[in-house]
Amino acid sequence: MLSFDGLVAVCVVYVAMLFGVAFLAEKRAAEGKARWLKSPITYTLSLSIYATAWTYYGAVGSAARTGLEFLTIYLGPTLVFIGWFWLLRKMVRIGRAQRITSIADMISSRYGKSGGLAALVTLLAVLGTTPYIALQLQSVTLSFSVFAGPSAFGAPDTQQTAIWVAAGLTLFTIIFGTRSLDVNERHPGLVSAIAVEAIVKLTAILAVGIFVVWGVADGPADMLRRIEESPVSQAGWNGARWLGLTALAGTAILCLPRMFQVLVVENSDERHLATAAWAFPLYLLLISLFVVPIAVVGLETYGTEGNPDLFVLTVPLDLGQEGLALLVFLGGFSAATSMVIVAALAMSTMLSNHIIMPLWLQLTRHDDPMSGDMRRVALGARRVSIGGMLFLGYGYYRLSGGADALAEIGLIAFLGVAQVLPALLGGILWRGATRIGAALGIGSGFVIWAWLLLIPNVAETGGLMPAVLEAGPFGIGWLSPATPLGLQATDPLLTAMVLSMGINTLLFILGSLLSFPSPMERLQGAQFVNVYDHSRPLYGWQGAVGMADDLLIMAQRILGAARAAQLFTTAAEAQGRANGVPEPTPDFLEKLERELAGSVGAATAHAMVAQIIGGASVSVRDLLAVADETAQIMEYSSQLEAKSTELAQTAARLREVNAKLTELSKQKDAFLSQISHELRTPMTSIRAFSEILMQGDTLDDSARTRFSKIIHDESLRLTRLLDDLLDLSVLEHGRVTLHEGEAQLCDVLDRAIHAAGAQAETGRLAIARDRETETVAIWTDADRLAQVFINLISNAQKYCDAEAPVLTISVRQLPGRVEVEFADNGSGIPARQRALIFEKFARADTARGAPGAGLGLAISREIMDRLGGGLIYIPSDSGVRFRVRLPARALRAA
Amino acid sequence: MGGRILLIEDEGNILEAIGFILSRAGWEVQGHGNGATALEAVVRTAPDLVVLDVMLPGRSGLEILRDLRGQPGTASLPVLMLTAKGQSKDRETALELGADAYLTKPFSNAELLETVTRLAEARAGTGPG
Structure with missing residues (x-):
C-alpha cells in the first residue's frame, strides 16, 4: 500500500503537471496559437466539472443504496443539452453580447443592472456553493485516509489534509483565475487544466468499470446476471422523486455558478455548443456506464459493512490493483479540485463584482474617483474572495465533522441555486419580466428553501436550535420545516422543491405583471429576449477575414473616399504593408475610431467599429451613449425649430405691422393730397379774383362786388375746412x-x-x-x-x-x-x-x-x-x- | 391772339375766374363742368386749346387726356392741365400722357395767360392751323 507521503508526492506531481498545462495554455493563448484551446472538445470537457467528486464517488454509493436513482443527476443535464439546446445557445449569445461575468451578473443585467438583485443572487450562490466545496474537501480527505497507509511523520491527520488541499486549490485558482482582469473573463489556462482533469476522471472510472466487468466478472453477460441477483436491482422506484431530481439536476446545470462560468463565461465560440450538445451527454453516459456494475461488485465484496460511497476506490484497492486505485484516486482528486477551482473562481467574480466592489466604491466615494488603481482593487477583491470561499468551505467541513448529512447537501445546494431559474428563464424569454418580480421570486424562494432545507440541515449538522425547528417559530406548527403548511412531508427535499419553486414562480409572474419596468429594464429586456436581433454570432478570438475591407467601406461612408483611403494607406505604410490595407491592430482601430468620432460622435464611432470587429458587440452602454447623443441632437434641433418658429412668427408680425404702416402711409398720402386739393381749390379762386381786382381799372361795380363776394365766400369755405379738420383730428384722437x-x-x-x-x-x-x-x-x-x-x-x-x-x-x-x-x-x-x-x-x-x-x-x-x-x-x-x-x-x- | 378755348373745370368760381381772364385777353372761352361728357364737348366745340382740370366728377382729367391723345382728330390738340393736388407724381403722369403744359393751383393770372399764349403760338407755328 502506498504510503501517505507517497500519495502526497503523487498529488504534488499531478498538480505540478496541471500547473504546467495551465501555464502552457495561457502562454499559447497569449500568442494566439493554442488551436486545441479553441476546440469544442475542450469546451465540452470543461463542462464535465458538473460531475464532481460527489457524483464521482457518490453515484456508486447512491446506486448501492437506492438503485438507479443516481441516473437522475445525469438525466437532467442530458435532457437540457438535447432538448433545450436553443435555451443554452440563447444564454451563451446573451452572455457574450452583454459581456456577462456570472449568473448574478446575468440576472442583474437583465433587470436593469440592479445591484440589489446581484447581491441577492451572490448570497444565494455563496450559501449553495459553500457546502458543496465542503463536500469536495471531505471526499478528497476521505479518499486520502482510505488509500494512504501510515505516514513517516505519524498518522495522517485528515483535518490537516483538508486544509492543505484548500490552500493548494486557493493558490491554483488565484494564479490562473486572477492573472488579469480580462474583458471577456476567460481563463484559457484554467480551462485547459480542467479539460485534462476531465479526461483523467473519465479514464479512471472507465478503467475501474472495465476491470469490474472483465476482471472481476466474466464479461457483460456475467455482469448482467450478477446485477439481477444484487439488491441493487431490487431497489424501489419513486416516480415523483425521479421526476423531481431530474428537474433539479436540469435546473442546476443552468443555474450553478460554476456551470454558468464554463458554459457561458468561458465559452469562446458559440458553435462549440453544437458539439457539446451531443458530446456532453455522451460524457455523462460514459461516466455513469459502470456505476451499477461497480456498486454490485462492491456490495458483493463488502455487503452492507463498507462505505458504498468509496466502492470506486476500495474495490480495486482491495483486489490488489494499486495502480488502478491510484488512477481512481487521481480521478476523484481531479473531480474535486476542478469543481472547487471553477466554483471559487465563479464565486470570486460574483463576490468581488457585486458585494466587495460596490461596498468599496461606497466607502471611497468621497475620494477622487480617478485616483487609485481600480484594477488592482478588483483583482485584490477576487483573490480575497477565492481565499474566502475556500475558507468557508473548509469551515463548513470542519463544523459538519464530515457527517453523512453532507451527502444530502449536494441536492439541497442544487435547489438553492435553482431559485434563480424562474428569473433567468423569464428574463430570457419574457420581456414583461421586471426587477420587482425577479426580486420577489428569488427572495421568496430563497427564504423558503433556507427555512425548510438549509437551516434544518445545518442545525442537524451542528446540533443547533432543534426545538424551534421541531415546533416552528413561536410554536406555530405550520411554519415548522418538519411539517411545512401542516404537511407531513415524507420527502423534505421534494416538498421544499415544490413549495419554494412554486411560490417563487408565482411571485415572479405576479410581481412582473403588477410592477412597471424602468427604461433600463425595458432596454435590457429587449436586448435579452431579442438577443438574436441585436447581436451577431461571435466566432473565434481573431477578427474575421476581410475585416479591414469592412472597416474601409465604413470609413469611406463616413469620412469620404479620399480621406478614408489616405488614413488606411498611411496606417498600412506604418505597419510596413505594401498593399495599402492595414492590419486591424488595436492602435489602428483606436485611431480609426478617433477619426470617425470627429464625424459621428464618440459613442457612435465606438459602436460602429465594435460592430465590425465583432469581438465586442455593441454594449448597452454604447447604445445608451448613442441614444444620448441622438437625444442631444434632437434637443438642439427642437430648440432650433422653436427658434425658427419664433422668428417666423416675428417676421409675420413685422410683415403685418409693415403692411399696416404702408396702408397708413398710403392713407396719409391720400389724405394730404385731399387736403391739398380742398385748400388749393378755394385758394385758386381767391387768388385769381384778387389779382383781377388788383388790376381793377376795367371792372364795373357789379363785377367788382361779385368778385369780392366770391373771395369772401371762398375764405369762409377755407375757414370751415380748417375748423372741420381740427374737429375731426380732435375727435379721432379721442382728445x-x-x-x-x-x-x-x-x-x-x-x-x-x-x-x-x-x-x-x-x-x-x-x-x-x-x-x-x-x-x-x-x-x-x-x-x-x-x-x-x-x-x-x-x-x-x-x-x-x-x-x-x-x-x-x-x-x-x-x-x-x-x-x-x-x-x-x-x-x-x-x-x-x-x-x-x-x-x-x-x-x-x-x-x-x-x-x-x-x-x-x-x-x-x-x-x-x-x-x-x-x-x-x-x-x-x-x-x-x-x-x-x-x-x-x-x-x-x- | 385769338381762338377758341374749351375750359373743363367743375369748380364754378374757378371756371368764372379763368373764363374772365382769358376772355379779357381776347379768347373765346367755352366752359364745361362734367368729366363724363368732356370728350363730346371737345368734339362739339372743336377748340384750339383745352384747359383741363384733373379732379373732375364722373371722369378724371388724366383719363380724358389719354382719350384725346388716342383719337386722330385731337391727338395734337394743345392741352393745359390744371391740378390742385400739386404732387410731382401727378405732373409727371400728365406730361407722359401728352399734356403740353401743367399748372398747379393756385396760379397767378399772368402765369396762366403766358402759358396759354405759348401753347397757342406753338400750335400756330407747327400745326396745320
Whole structure:
C-alpha cells in the first residue's frame, strides 16, 4: 500500500503537471496559437466539472443504496443539452453580447443592472456553493485516509489534509483565475487544466468499470446476471422523486455558478455548443456506464459493512490493483479540485463584482474617483474572495465533522441555486419580466428553501436550535420545516422543491405583471429576449477575414473616399504593408475610431467599429451613449425649430405691422393730397379774383362786388375746412372733452334747425317734425349732438334735388335707445356711392361744386360714436335717410 | 391772339375766374363742368386749346387726356392741365400722357395767360392751323 507521503508526492506531481498545462495554455493563448484551446472538445470537457467528486464517488454509493436513482443527476443535464439546446445557445449569445461575468451578473443585467438583485443572487450562490466545496474537501480527505497507509511523520491527520488541499486549490485558482482582469473573463489556462482533469476522471472510472466487468466478472453477460441477483436491482422506484431530481439536476446545470462560468463565461465560440450538445451527454453516459456494475461488485465484496460511497476506490484497492486505485484516486482528486477551482473562481467574480466592489466604491466615494488603481482593487477583491470561499468551505467541513448529512447537501445546494431559474428563464424569454418580480421570486424562494432545507440541515449538522425547528417559530406548527403548511412531508427535499419553486414562480409572474419596468429594464429586456436581433454570432478570438475591407467601406461612408483611403494607406505604410490595407491592430482601430468620432460622435464611432470587429458587440452602454447623443441632437434641433418658429412668427408680425404702416402711409398720402386739393381749390379762386381786382381799372361795380363776394365766400369755405379738420383730428384722437348734461331732444333739434336755417336763408327746404314725440329728456353733450343734426340738415339743404324739398324728422323711443331719423324726398344717393359717404372728403358726384369739404358725415359719425350712439345710412328707394341712435345711457335723465 | 378755348373745370368760381381772364385777353372761352361728357364737348366745340382740370366728377382729367391723345382728330390738340393736388407724381403722369403744359393751383393770372399764349403760338407755328 502506498504510503501517505507517497500519495502526497503523487498529488504534488499531478498538480505540478496541471500547473504546467495551465501555464502552457495561457502562454499559447497569449500568442494566439493554442488551436486545441479553441476546440469544442475542450469546451465540452470543461463542462464535465458538473460531475464532481460527489457524483464521482457518490453515484456508486447512491446506486448501492437506492438503485438507479443516481441516473437522475445525469438525466437532467442530458435532457437540457438535447432538448433545450436553443435555451443554452440563447444564454451563451446573451452572455457574450452583454459581456456577462456570472449568473448574478446575468440576472442583474437583465433587470436593469440592479445591484440589489446581484447581491441577492451572490448570497444565494455563496450559501449553495459553500457546502458543496465542503463536500469536495471531505471526499478528497476521505479518499486520502482510505488509500494512504501510515505516514513517516505519524498518522495522517485528515483535518490537516483538508486544509492543505484548500490552500493548494486557493493558490491554483488565484494564479490562473486572477492573472488579469480580462474583458471577456476567460481563463484559457484554467480551462485547459480542467479539460485534462476531465479526461483523467473519465479514464479512471472507465478503467475501474472495465476491470469490474472483465476482471472481476466474466464479461457483460456475467455482469448482467450478477446485477439481477444484487439488491441493487431490487431497489424501489419513486416516480415523483425521479421526476423531481431530474428537474433539479436540469435546473442546476443552468443555474450553478460554476456551470454558468464554463458554459457561458468561458465559452469562446458559440458553435462549440453544437458539439457539446451531443458530446456532453455522451460524457455523462460514459461516466455513469459502470456505476451499477461497480456498486454490485462492491456490495458483493463488502455487503452492507463498507462505505458504498468509496466502492470506486476500495474495490480495486482491495483486489490488489494499486495502480488502478491510484488512477481512481487521481480521478476523484481531479473531480474535486476542478469543481472547487471553477466554483471559487465563479464565486470570486460574483463576490468581488457585486458585494466587495460596490461596498468599496461606497466607502471611497468621497475620494477622487480617478485616483487609485481600480484594477488592482478588483483583482485584490477576487483573490480575497477565492481565499474566502475556500475558507468557508473548509469551515463548513470542519463544523459538519464530515457527517453523512453532507451527502444530502449536494441536492439541497442544487435547489438553492435553482431559485434563480424562474428569473433567468423569464428574463430570457419574457420581456414583461421586471426587477420587482425577479426580486420577489428569488427572495421568496430563497427564504423558503433556507427555512425548510438549509437551516434544518445545518442545525442537524451542528446540533443547533432543534426545538424551534421541531415546533416552528413561536410554536406555530405550520411554519415548522418538519411539517411545512401542516404537511407531513415524507420527502423534505421534494416538498421544499415544490413549495419554494412554486411560490417563487408565482411571485415572479405576479410581481412582473403588477410592477412597471424602468427604461433600463425595458432596454435590457429587449436586448435579452431579442438577443438574436441585436447581436451577431461571435466566432473565434481573431477578427474575421476581410475585416479591414469592412472597416474601409465604413470609413469611406463616413469620412469620404479620399480621406478614408489616405488614413488606411498611411496606417498600412506604418505597419510596413505594401498593399495599402492595414492590419486591424488595436492602435489602428483606436485611431480609426478617433477619426470617425470627429464625424459621428464618440459613442457612435465606438459602436460602429465594435460592430465590425465583432469581438465586442455593441454594449448597452454604447447604445445608451448613442441614444444620448441622438437625444442631444434632437434637443438642439427642437430648440432650433422653436427658434425658427419664433422668428417666423416675428417676421409675420413685422410683415403685418409693415403692411399696416404702408396702408397708413398710403392713407396719409391720400389724405394730404385731399387736403391739398380742398385748400388749393378755394385758394385758386381767391387768388385769381384778387389779382383781377388788383388790376381793377376795367371792372364795373357789379363785377367788382361779385368778385369780392366770391373771395369772401371762398375764405369762409377755407375757414370751415380748417375748423372741420381740427374737429375731426380732435375727435379721432379721442382728445375731445364731452360736456354731458340733461337736455330736451326737441330743444336740441330747434337749435340745429335754427343754425342750419340761418345758413340757408335762400334755401327752400321744408322741415316736417312731430314735436310730441320729440319731448324726450336725454343725457348728452347737447352742442355736439346739435352739430350732428346741423350737418344732416345742411346736407339735405345742399343735396336734396326734389322740386319741393322736404326733410322729415321723426323720433322713436325703443327699449334702451332713442332713434332720430332724417329723411328727405330727393332722389337719394346712388347705390355704388353709399359705401363711401362716411369717408373723409367723400362727396357724391351730385354734390360737386357744393360748398363743404366732405368731412361732415365723417365728423358726425365720430361724434355719435363718442356719445355712445351711432349714425347709419338707411338704404332706401326714395330719398336720403339717416338714422341717429342715442344710447340707453342717454335716457338716464328721463 | 385769338381762338377758341374749351375750359373743363367743375369748380364754378374757378371756371368764372379763368373764363374772365382769358376772355379779357381776347379768347373765346367755352366752359364745361362734367368729366363724363368732356370728350363730346371737345368734339362739339372743336377748340384750339383745352384747359383741363384733373379732379373732375364722373371722369378724371388724366383719363380724358389719354382719350384725346388716342383719337386722330385731337391727338395734337394743345392741352393745359390744371391740378390742385400739386404732387410731382401727378405732373409727371400728365406730361407722359401728352399734356403740353401743367399748372398747379393756385396760379397767378399772368402765369396762366403766358402759358396759354405759348401753347397757342406753338400750335400756330407747327400745326396745320
